[in-house]
Amino acid sequence: MTATDPTGATASPTTGPDADSPPTGGVGLPVPTTPAPDDAPPATGGWGWAGGYGRRGSALRQKLAAHLAARRRKRRAWARDIARIVLVVSIMALAALAVEIGRKAVVVLNRADLGAVHLFGERD
DSSP, X not given: OXXXXXXXXXXXXXXXXXXXXXXXXXXXXXXXXXXXXOOOOOOOSSSSSSSOXXXXXXXXXXXXHHHHHHHHHHXXXXXXXXXXXXXXXXXXXXHHHHHHXXXXXXXXHHHHHHTTHHHHOOOO
């Protein structure tokens, strides 16, 4: 059935002189004169009309939402782990810099105690 079929047309074959021969290009299709009865399509357990598009779709949406939420949690956990590693490495780098600055300060202060002799040498 298509949207352009006339009102009351059904997909079930009708009896007529050309019922056994296939029509060519849609010309000569039999159109019933009485509309189809108003009975609902049969209820099926799968993806049928009454089979629960709403329930099944809702369940699929919930499953997809749970999957996406789990993926977001995993990504956040990875991001937190990487942030912790970067924090530890940066603290270690700052500690190493502090140690080097302290060593340099000790050297400068020791040389300052010697006076200007170490800078210019002894005068003749």
